Amino acid sequence: MKFDTPASSNPIDQLKVIGKPASRIDGPLKTTGTAPYAYDRYNVVSNQAYGYVLGSAIAKGRIASMNLAAAKAYPGVIAIVTAENAGKLGKGDFNTALLLGGPEIQHYHQAVAVVVAETFEQARAAAYLIQVEYVRTKGYFDLADEKSKGVAKDDPYTIAESAVGNFSQAFSSAPVQLDASYSTSHESHSMLEPHATIAAWDGDQLTLWTSNQMIAWSVGEISKTLRIAKEKIRVISPYIGGGFGSKLFVRTDALMAALAARAAMRPVKVSLQRALIPNNTTHRSATIQRLRIGATKDGQITAIGHESWSGNLPGGSPEAGAVQTRALYAGANRMTSNRISQLDLPEANAMRAPNEASGLAALEQAMDEMAEKLGMDPVVFRIKNDTQVVPDSPLKAGSTDSQANKNRNPNPPFSLRQLVKCFETGAERFGWHKRNAKPGQVRDGRWLVGMGTASAYRDNVVMKSAARVKLDNRGHLTVETDMTDIGTGSYTIIAQTAAEMMGLPLEKVTVRLGDSSFPASAGSGGQWGGNSSTSGVYAACMKLREAITVKAKAQDPKFDITNAVFADGKIQSKSQSILLADLAGSRGLVAEDAIEFGDLDKRYQQSTFGAHFVEVGVDAATGEIRMRRMLAVCAAGRILNPKTARSQVIGAMTMGVGAALMEGLEVDKRYGFFVNHDLAGYEVPVHADIPHQEVIFLDETDPISSPMKAKGVGELGICGVAAAIANAVYNATGVRVRDYPITLDKLIEKMPTMV
Amino acid sequence: MKAFNYERATSLAEAVAKVSHIKGAKFIAGGTNLVDLMKLQIETPTHLIDINDLGLDKIEASADGGLRIGALVRNTDLAANQQVRRDYAVLSRALLAGASGQLRNQATTAGNLLQRTRCPYFYDTNMPCNKREPNSGCSAIGGYSRLHAIVGVSNSCIATHPSDMAIAMRLLDATVETVRPNGSIRTIPIAELHRLPENTPHIEHTLEAGELITAVTLPKPVGGTHIYRKVRDRASYAFALISVAAIVQRDGTGRVAVGGVAHKPWRVEAAERDMPRGAKALTAGILANAQTTHDNAFKVLLVERTIASVLNEVKG
Amino acid sequence: MSIFDPSRRKFIQTTAASTGAIITAKLTTDAEAKSVLKPKQVTEPAKVNILLRVNGSEHQLMVDPRMTLLDALRERLQLTGSKKGCDQGQCGACTVIVDGRRIVSCLTLAVMQEGHDITTIEGLGTPNNLHPMQAAFIKHDGYQCGFCTPGQICSAVAMLDEVKAGMPSHVTSDLTRSPKMSAIEFRERMSGNICRCGAYSNIQDAIAEVAGERT
Numbered sequence A: 001m002k003f004d005t006p007a008s009s010n011p012i013d014q015l016k017v018i019g020k021p022a023s024r025i026d027g028p029l030k031t032t033g034t035a036p037y038a039y040d041r042y043n044v045v046s047n048q049a050y051g052y053v054l055g056s057a058i059a060k061g062r063i064a065s066m067n068l069a070a071a072k073a074y075p076g077v078i079a080i081v082t083a084e085n086a087g088k089l090g091k092g093d094f095n096t097a098l099l100l101g102g103p104e105i106q107h108y109h110q111a112v113a114v115v116v117a118e119t120f121e122q123a124r125a126a127a128y129l130i131q132v133e134y135v136r137t138k139g140y141f142d143l144a145d146e147k148s149k150g151v152a153k154d155d156p157y158t159i160a161e162s163a164v165g166n167f168s169q170a171f172s173s174a175p176v177q178l179d180a181s182y183s184t185s186h187e188s189h190s191m192l193e194p195h196a197t198i199a200a201w202d203g204d205q206l207t208l209w210t211s212n213q214m215i216a217w218s219v220g221e222i223s224k225t226l227r228i229a230k231e232k233i234r235v236i237s238p239y240i241g242g243g244f245g246s247k248l249f250v251r252t253d254a255l256m257a258a259l260a261a262r263a264a265m266r267p268v269k270v271s272l273q274r275a276l277i278p279n280n281t282t283h284r285s286a287t288i289q290r291l292r293i294g295a296t297k298d299g300q301i302t303a304i305g306h307e308s309w310s311g312n313l314p315g316g317s318p319e320a321g322a323v324q325t326r327a328l329y330a331g332a333n334r335m336t337s338n339r340i341s342q343l344d345l346p347e348a349n350a351m352r353a354p355n356e357a358s359g360l361a362a363l364e365q366a367m368d369e370m371a372e373k374l375g376m377d378p379v380v381f382r383i384k385n386d387t388q389v390v391p392d393s394p395l396k397a398g399s400t401d402s403q404a405n406k407n408r409n410p411n412p413p414f415s416l417r418q419l420v421k422c423f424e425t426g427a428e429r430f431g432w433h434k435r436n437a438k439p440g441q442v443r444d445g446r447w448l449v450g451m452g453t454a455s456a457y458r459d460n461v462v463m464k465s466a467a468r469v470k471l472d473n474r475g476h477l478t479v480e481t482d483m484t485d486i487g488t489g490s491y492t493i494i495a496q497t498a499a500e501m502m503g504l505p506l507e508k509v510t511v512r513l514g515d516s517s518f519p520a521s522a523g524s525g526g527q528w529g530g531n532s533s534t535s536g537v538y539a540a541c542m543k544l545r546e547a548i549t550v551k552a553k554a555q556d557p558k559f560d561i562t563n564a565v566f567a568d569g570k571i572q573s574k575s576q577s578i579l580l581a582d583l584a585g586s587r588g589l590v591a592e593d594a595i596e597f598g599d600l601d602k603r604y605q606q607s608t609f610g611a612h613f614v615e616v617g618v619d620a621a622t623g624e625i626r627m628r629r630m631l632a633v634c635a636a637g638r639i640l641n642p643k644t645a646r647s648q649v650i651g652a653m654t655m656g657v658g659a660a661l662m663e664g665l666e667v668d669k670r671y672g673f674f675v676n677h678d679l680a681g682y683e684v685p686v687h688a689d690i691p692h693q694e695v696i697f698l699d700e701t702d703p704i705s706s707p708m709k710a711k712g713v714g715e716l717g718i719c720g721v722a723a724a725i726a727n728a729v730y731n732a733t734g735v736r737v738r739d740y741p742i743t744l745d746k747l748i749e750k751m752p753t754m755v
Numbered sequence B: 001m002k003a004f005n006y007e008r009a010t011s012l013a014e015a016v017a018k019v020s021h022i023k024g025a026k027f028i029a030g031g032t033n034l035v036d037l038m039k040l041q042i043e044t045p046t047h048l049i050d051i052n053d054l055g056l057d058k059i060e061a062s063a064d065g066g067l068r069i070g071a072l073v074r075n076t077d078l079a080a081n082q083q084v085r086r087d088y089a090v091l092s093r094a095l096l097a098g099a100s101g102q103l104r105n106q107a108t109t110a111g112n113l114l115q116r117t118r119c120p121y122f123y124d125t126n127m128p129c130n131k132r133e134p135n136s137g138c139s140a141i142g143g144y145s146r147l148h149a150i151v152g153v154s155n156s157c158i159a160t161h162p163s164d165m166a167i168a169m170r171l172l173d174a175t176v177e178t179v180r181p182n183g184s185i186r187t188i189p190i191a192e193l194h195r196l197p198e199n200t201p202h203i204e205h206t207l208e209a210g211e212l213i214t215a216v217t218l219p220k221p222v223g224g225t226h227i228y229r230k231v232r233d234r235a236s237y238a239f240a241l242i243s244v245a246a247i248v249q250r251d252g253t254g255r256v257a258v259g260g261v262a263h264k265p266w267r268v269e270a271a272e273r274d275m276p277r278g279a280k281a282l283t284a285g286i287l288a289n290a291q292t293t294h295d296n297a298f299k300v301l302l303v304e305r306t307i308a309s310v311l312n313e314v315k316g
Numbered sequence C: 001m002s003i004f005d006p007s008r009r010k011f012i013q014t015t016a017a018s019t020g021a022i023i024t025a026k027l028t029t030d031a032e033a034k035s036v037l038k039p040k041q042v043t044e045p046a047k048v049n050i051l052l053r054v055n056g057s058e059h060q061l062m063v064d065p066r067m068t069l070l071d072a073l074r075e076r077l078q079l080t081g082s083k084k085g086c087d088q089g090q091c092g093a094c095t096v097i098v099d100g101r102r103i104v105s106c107l108t109l110a111v112m113q114e115g116h117d118i119t120t121i122e123g124l125g126t127p128n129n130l131h132p133m134q135a136a137f138i139k140h141d142g143y144q145c146g147f148c149t150p151g152q153i154c155s156a157v158a159m160l161d162e163v164k165a166g167m168p169s170h171v172t173s174d175l176t177r178s179p180k181m182s183a184i185e186f187r188e189r190m191s192g193n194i195c196r197c198g199a200y201s202n203i204q205d206a207i208a209e210v211a212g213e214r215t
Ligand SMILES: Cc1cc2nc3c(=O)[nH]c(=O)nc-3n(C[C@H](O)[C@H](O)[C@H](O)COP(=O)(O)OP(=O)(O)OC[C@H]3O[C@@H](n4cnc5c(N)ncnc54)[C@H](O)[C@@H]3O)c2cc1C
Pocket: A680, B026, B027, B028, B029, B030, B031, B032, B033, B034, B035, B036, B051, B071, B072, B097, B098, B099, B100, B103, B106, B107, B108, B109, B110, B111, B112, B113, B114, B115, B162, B163, B164, B165, B211, B212, B213, B214, B237, B238, B239, B240, C088, C089, C090
């Protein structure tokens, strides 16, 4: 099904099942420990051996020699795979560094060997017996040092630079100006389930039970890496213990398990040790950002410039902090730039809301600072600079066709933009008027109290997505798609979509996900998954409805199909109705289709919006910051399931608290690695950090986005949170911290002295 | 984890004898520190002598009106003990500020005292670390050292002792009761249990090989207001950046011990007479000769501000 | 004073002598280390026969003493509900209840748990017969990816018992009184269970419901 004109009224609009806060259909499994995650699957194939991955002890250089003798001789050891004996390997397009290092080493903890043994204890002990001699070579590890070498280069995901009007002139002549620099830290996804895979070969046929967000991509990447045909590969990933972007790509666990299983000639299971996660897998690059905003005295932005610097291994993409600044606020003169420098730290790659999460952390603090300079309320300042068209859109990432880009509307309208309403609703609900604009004034016992706000903004991306639906003679529907559920609620919203489309109760729908033998979906990433994959299910269900209608007509020529509706497990028309179960017959009915999106996303800017409001307490003595209240108001199209969507938003808000207050991978600039590479050293929020969180979804539908009239919501919630918190900390203390995370050491020196 | 033999000791004598005579043998109590370090081969005992069945899990009144806490009393039970809550509240508070509910259910009094540093380089066996591997160098010096010590440091090591409980015990002038390999019993003032790093950071305490802690004894209660203030980035389940344990009497005199600043629980008795003069003077005495790094210089001011806050809290 | 029985010494020395030494060879960049790289005879530790009592059933197992309780549950008893999020005591995903108390099963050895009553998530309820805490998690959407969930639920169940038993916490304002069943208490006490998906606010709602408290 092609989606190239805005959706008109369709069966989803009935909202009998869709839009309801249904509890997750996978809940009974997840809460009883019976949902099988990759490393749990002892029963999918017998005789599994254990693989243990050894990471490189250096960041950059090469392996001079490796001695495996002691490890090989260790009791229970079956095989050891290193680059030397792994055979010729390719590299996946999505991997920047190789998944198996040696002799060249590209980053710390890059896998250099996997030891396979009968038991986990043996594999682990043997791995410690491997002797590796390394030769270090010089690397670049400090973004601040490398920043000046940053280059702006376009890639499929980012247009590096843009300019509209005359920024520098407008900025320098603006009556009110802000020029400030901000920085964000390297961050680790730190999903709770470490990357894990069980691999089994059956002849030349490889099956991977793994934990991966993108099944079809993975098949392609495994095929490239192992140099075997895609048809020989099956990837199965029905339950994923969190990903946040870290499992978008094939990682070491999958490759090592596959290689190890080949060498051991039996199935092998591999789970990365927690201590490998920050350095072996991907992370979000740190950024340094400069914001320049010029405005008239009454708060109209006339110039806005946003530059962002980040780092990555050669060939990697930037954390493009400036991208959203092309679209978020009005202003006639503007520039953005996203530069990248070589860093020999581990590979940087997408983490929840790549670009925007970091970009808004800077931009939205700058907006707060600017509002203060203007003597305006920060909500009012943002509303004043709202725009209903994109002020700067000459080129868009992914558009390689320069001619097409030229013909584009330079200022495309937003498909739907209710940012102002988000702020108005939120300010009212939060009691924003109680905020004292003068910082450092509100005290509650030991605590200095402050409020902050920020915009949330994240593009809505749509991607082709296919599904298969099967109706059986009990009237039960099974949906199959390689879509994944990484905690997003895919199982449930897909079931709701199918139930709505076919007129079935939720219990009559079974959803099977995460298997490459199912039709290829959009997968989970970039908040495109929910909207795209349900649209794919919509398309398949449309096809099934046609098939059923045809069958109904064939069975009963008097059946009036023109006004047929699907409800209560039947196809109904006027006084006639036939049970779907009967029409399915003993052989059942199957339909498969994909949703394919036309150019609506080029004619319109499709984005999601929100407003964050937070209240923090800062210990007047120690500078410890604790969240007191959090509210997010979101405008993200139709909300398919308010319960699971709300969870996505509170989860993202929580991750935003981490980014604001504690998360930072600390670089050892001599050895070139992230030092705090475990969950005690890399602190993420715990229960005690998070107050009750409130989320309001504006009641809206966006027919330009998809037949579901929905948009992405999984990443919107993290966008802007860090800035809202930074602004609240400023409001509480009068101390502006522009370097994230905002830890107490950055505050106390500037806070009033204690008596 | 290296291979080891596991045995459950059934008597004190057996336990002590085994650990002192078998090369590489170690006691295991809760296991929450030892098992972790064994997985990384930072600890490589050849024998583990499980001391959980020795009946060392009792809290009893001591002859001089104090409290005798068995070495195997779980952190949870010690913190919840009614007498501790009433008379040694700072200890209860310190325990409850440490680790998590689960870990406190496992962790023991002696294990907590003898837990090893959380220096991230100590935990990363690819990195030089004098504590883990004598004479290999100290990576924290010149590296990431935000969590590290600022007093009593040496050129060999700037690690901190991570225990919260030990800070309160130091404040309370606890004594550690042990059985030595030769069977003799001795008591060690807690101030003398832990060592400063000097040139031998791998030697962390003054116990002999095979010496078993049997109990920790608290002298009789000293009254006063008990406060334990732990400062950390996240609100719970995090090691201290710094912590302050204090007992303040009505007349403004009292005692203070500081955590997160040294290789051992840090208390400078001589400085305590300055308590009535306020936080600045008191801190100057406690942290005299502080040697900080770029990353941890903030701790000096943080200690001062935290002590000020604690003193304010007492004043009410 | 001596507590020694001198006759024991001999026995100990014998034990020591019979212990095979394991050759360490650690990762090194030191060229010298090469000389010690010769493969040497290494011994496996003696396996230990233990009886584990899990969810009411007894299991006789021969285990490597190095095996953690978590691995014994998962790899030997196929009770894969308890998760390995870190294997370092830093996440809480492996939380199980031993003799009524929650612990992290990754930092205790299986051999140390002989004779104790172990309850895992599988012992609390099943999809068709949910424990009230499991049902409350579903109702309040107290999870997303679900990986921390078994640990959260085991922890929450045992945590409420701790509050009921009057055990204090870091946030209990008056140590001499019994703690309250309150959101602030629950948040502090649940902090040993990390949820990277950030379901905390909903988990708290679920716990409050089971505790019979509305917040
Ligand atoms: C994630 C995490 C967070 C933590 N956070 C904190 C925190 O915030 N604050 C804090 O204070 N602690 C914290 N801890 C540390 C925890 O408190 C210790 O691991 C625990 O107290 C150790 O006690 P144990 O009984 O488990 O010791 P074990 O691991 O059994 O033993 C530790 C050491 O003591 C020796 N030993 C044990 N008993 C005796 C004895 N009777 N005589 C002689 N030697 C003995 C052992 O041989 C071993 O060397 C944390 C731990 C973890 C894993």
